[in-house]
Amino acid sequence: MEFLTLIMTVRNGMPYLEEAVDSIFAQTLREFTFLIINNASEDGTRGFLEQTAAGAHGKRPLLRVEHLPVNAGRTGALNLALGLVETELTAVMDADDLSARNRLERQVEFLRLHPEVVLLGSDVDYIDAQRRVVGEERFPTVHEALRDHLPLYNPFAHSACMYRTGAARAVGGYDSSFAYAQDLALWIAMLRDGGRVASLKEKLVMIRKHGGQATRNTGMAGERALDNLRLSEAMLGLPGIGRSARQAALLRLACARYGTGEKKSALSQMLATVADDPLLFFLNPLLWRRLIRSLRR
Numbered sequence: 001m002e003f004l005t006l007i008m009t010v011r012n013g014m015p016y017l018e019e020a021v022d023s024i025f026a027q028t029l030r031e032f033t034f035l036i037i038n039n040a041s042e043d044g045t046r047g048f049l050e051q052t053a054a055g056a057h058g059k060r061p062l063l064r065v066e067h068l069p070v071n072a073g074r075t076g077a078l079n080l081a082l083g084l085v086e087t088e089l090t091a092v093m094d095a096d097d098l099s100a101r102n103r104l105e106r107q108v109e110f111l112r113l114h115p116e117v118v119l120l121g122s123d124v125d126y127i128d129a130q131r132r133v134v135g136e137e138r139f140p141t142v143h144e145a146l147r148d149h150l151p152l153y154n155p156f157a158h159s160a161c162m163y164r165t166g167a168a169r170a171v172g173g174y175d176s177s178f179a180y181a182q183d184l185a186l187w188i189a190m191l192r193d194g195g196r197v198a199s200l201k202e203k204l205v206m207i208r209k210h211g212g213q214a215t216r217n218t219g220m221a222g223e224r225a226l227d228n229l230r231l232s233e234a235m236l237g238l239p240g241i242g243r244s245a246r247q248a249a250l251l252r253l254a255c256a257r258y259g260t261g262e263k264k265s266a267l268s269q270m271l272a273t274v275a276d277d278p279l280l281f282f283l284n285p286l287l288w289r290r291l292i293r294s295l296r297r
Contacts, residue, residue: 002031002032002033002062002087003031003032003087003088003089003108003112004029004031004032004033004087004088004089004090004091004104004108004162005032005033005034005035005085005086005087005089005090005091005165006024006032006033006034006035006061006090006091006092006093006104007035007036007037007078007081007082007085007090007091007092008020008021008024008034008035008036008037008081008092008093008094008095009036009037009039009074009077009078009081009094009095010036010037010038010039010041010045010095011038011039011040011041011045011071011074011077012041012042012043012045013041013043013045013095013096014043014044014045014048016095016096016129016208016210017045017048017049017095017096018048019098019131020093020094020095020096020097020098021036021052023093023098023099023100023101024061024093024099025056025061026101027061027099027101027102027103027104027105028101028102028104028105029104029105029108030060030061031060031061032061032062032087032091032104033061033062033063033064033086033087034061034062034063034064035064035065035066035081035084035085036049036063036064036065036066037066037068037077037078037080037081038065038066038067038068039068039071039072039073039074039077040067040068040069040070040071040072046067049065049067050065052065053065064084066080066081066084068080073179074179074182075174075175075176075178075179075182076176078173078174078182079173079174079176082165082168082169082173082174083173085165087165088164088165088166089108089111089162089163089164089165090162090163090164090165090168091104091107091161091162092158092159092161092162092183093159093205094158094159094207096208096210097159097205097206097207097208098127098131098205098206098208099159099204099205099206100202100203100204100205100206102204103122103160103204103205104162106122106200106202106204107120107122107162107200107204108162110198110200111162111164114198116196117143117195117196117197117198118163118164118167118168118190118195118196118197119156119161119162119163119164119167119187119190119195119197119198120161120162120163120197120198120199120200121139121146121155121156121157121160121161121197121198121199121200122139122157122160122199122200122202122203122204122205123136123137123138123139123160123199123200123201123202123203123204124136124137124157124159124160124203124204124205124206124207125137125203125205125206125207126206126207126208126209127206127207127208127209128208128209128210129208129210131206131208133206134209136203137157137207138201139155139156139199140155140199141198141199141200141201142198143196143197143198144240146197146198146199147191147197147238147240147241147245148241148242148244148245148248148286149245149286149289150184150187150188150191150235150238150245151232151235151241151245151248151249151251151252151286152248152252152286152287152289152290153290154181154183154184154187155199156183156184156187156197156199157205157207158183159205159207160204160205160207161183163190167190167193167195168186168190170193171186171189171190171192171193172189173186174186175189178227178230179223179227180223180224180227181224181227181228181231184231185227185230185231185234188231188234188235188238189234191238191239192234192237192238192239194239225256225259225260226260228256228259229253229256229257229259229260231256232249232252232253232255232256233253235249235252235253236249236250236253243277243280244280244284244285244286244287245286247273247276247277247280247281247284247286247287248284248286248287248290250269250273251270251273251287253269254266254267254269254270254273257269
């Protein structure tokens, strides 16, 4: 019986979609379902997927393609995909990224051995449009460190994640009120529900950076700022975070408020956070790690 479904949502995915799909068909793990949601694409995506589905008939992995007649939005397409999953585990990959050949095998193996973990990520490489490596990301591996780093940055690249389907559904799946950071909202919800997380110290995914991504779309700046504010507020409710992580979360919230135009409130909170423990502010290891990470990038 299959244990895993990998979901991919795509809207106007050419020219990167073919490479992304090929990297999934090349996986060393063969017994899984590959579910692709074509979110009303207007380029050559539908034709490519129809041709691919015809050629993949009867082969492994099992390919399933759903074509949406209208654009359901990124979050809507993800929730539709999650609703169709019939396996214990769900993996994700975006339509412009690439998975290492052993990615799914390694992640399934880990989650079989660690039933307490509901969300698993990995280290990643960043590539450009021509598939040249332009950077890398190495994340903490254990629950406590990953949880405490969430206020600083998202240590779970969406394309590198595998999670327990039931745990994601238990918190409502991807929050439809988030247009941009729906993956981080889901990770936070799973943590707040008591789930434990982990990440593999292996670069199992290549994340492609190019001009068409939402993170580089200046037209979405307002939505991203509002999402960031709500996520920053939610992070204060993460169970078990230490004093350093809580201070980092409060500082993130102050910055998020500034980003939405609440400048007086942001400054007041920033000053109050620093005044509460000035020594910790200047010696906070999490804040120093964030600074070093920013300089490296």
